[in-house]
Amino acid sequence: MRMRIDAFQPLGRALMLPIAVLPGAGLLLRLGQPDMLDITFIAAAGEAIFSNLGLIFAIGVAVGLARENNGAAGLAGAIAFLVTIEGGKALLAVPPAVTATFADQAARDLATAAWKAKELAKLSVPAGILSGLVSGWLYNRYSGIKLPDYLAFFGGRRFVPIAAGFAGLVGAAVFGIGFPVLETAIDTLSRWVVNAGPVGLFIYGTLNRLLIVTGLHHILNNIAWFFLGDFHGATGDLKRYFAGDPSAGAFMSGFFPVMMFGLPAACLAMYRSALPGRRKAVGGMLLSLALTSLLTGVTEPIEFTFMFLAPLLYAVHALLTGLSMVIMDLLDVRLGFGFSAGLFDYVLNYGLATRPLLLFPVGAVYFGIYYATFRFCILRFDLKTPGREPEIADKPASANAPEDLAAGLVHALGGTGNLRSIDACTTRLRLVLADPAKVDEARLKALGARGVVRPGGNAVQVVLGPIADRVAGEMRALGRGTRESGDDGKARWMAALGGDRNVLEIAIKAGRMRASIADIAAIDPVAMDKAARRGWHEVSPGVVHALD
Known part of the structure; x- marks a missing residue:
């Protein structure tokens, strides 16, 4: 099943x-x-x-x-x-x-x-x-x-x-x-997990990257960072690290070589592999992605540039992450973070770390491995990474105009009527659509999306980078405005209230609906519960008030 x-x-x-x-x-x-x-x-x-x-x-x-x-x-x-x-x-x-x-x-x-x-x-x-x-x-x-x-x-x-x-x-x-x-x-x-040693760390690091495509890596991280181990009442690798446990950090240390060195090297390889006439156009974007990974440890915008273009290359990236976890553990390096494995967290938590300077030789090796691997694969298999794809995918999303971007995304996703749920995590929109087939992926990429993920069912994810949460808010606002004034919203209420013959008068404004009804028994309570997400009731005989 x-x-x-x-x-x-x-x-x-x-x-x-x-x-x-x-x-x-x-x-x-x-x-x-x-x-x-x-x-x-x-x-x-x-x-x-x-x-x-x-x-x-x-x-x-x-x-x-x-x-x-x-x-x-x-x-x-x-x-x-x-x-x-x-x-x-x-x-x-x-x-x-x-x-x-x-x-x-x-x-x-x-x-x-x-x-x-x-x-x-x-x-x-x-x-x-x-x-x-x-x-x-x-x-x-x-x-x-x-x-x-x-x-x-x-x-x-x-x-x-x-x-x-x-x-x-x-x-x-x-x-x-x-x-x-x-x-x-x-x-x-x-x-x-402790007895599994390097094997357990390798499996964790590899799965952590592979699960990014589904967004379920957060669940795996919570088990490692908040459940495993106990140090004077502090449980989990992250909590124990900040509580001063010298053995904590095994589930965090291995991310630093990948996020601070490996993926920035991948960006350099993609820049060097771009068509000569387009390097200038993609250079700023790739530099931004590389600095984001290096400084903050946010990697998804980079990973989605090649995740679907070259699944084998992404699998190598996942395996290298698992290997990094093992190498850092064998070297007895213990690093930790409050957000992610970037330079900011490295400097801030340097005083709690064990053998932190070993990050740099390991990172230098990882920089070389990632650069050589990506450069070879891009050229050998003609992968359409930034600067090598059709021109339509070259237009970056503007972080300074979220309303315009939000409107474009809503249109590319099939309109407000196709959006059942709009949420966001750190770098991606998490959507539930009425009909996923209406999504215009080419248009989404033209707007600056780094990737479109279809985990299954009606779920769709759009990778935007750190502006995702802000854009999600703008999209929700656009959706509310459309429901308040559009015909689809009125039709939905009319159907739930029993149709044209049963509705004597109706007013819809600012997420509220008020209607005069001929026969209260003709209302479909199931449809009303679905339409009135914040509740509805009969405020007086024949008058219904609902909150969308």
């Missing part, structure tokens, strides 16, 4: 929202430490974010999954998480050894509370992700629920946090009663 990859994409997208706070947290934590500015309150501010990642994931994932990223889902996520953790503490069985050395009851109570808090903190991120998933689903399913008149105040979006609280009780039972099983499972997984 073919797996519906697009069903997993909302999770990968939603995980990007809480992950976005990590660069700020890492910056504050490092600047405040003794080897930097030595300012305690700045370090404490960064530690506050790392200590509450579970709550942050609960809120961020819920908002990321909810329709229109509504904040009510975030409140529901927070409630579900708090109920899960505090309820789990009450159900957690305490080993007798924890309190055996204390004679005073007050001391035993303090020891018990401290032990429960420390143990459940190890599972705070998975608890947060699950709380966010459930809360986002509850919002999408029940934000328009109608309750009897005497309970009407608790209907609609207000119902969602209440339902999330009860869902948190189930989570409390899972994490409280099931804690020994969960702890053993994560510990077993961590030991397997």
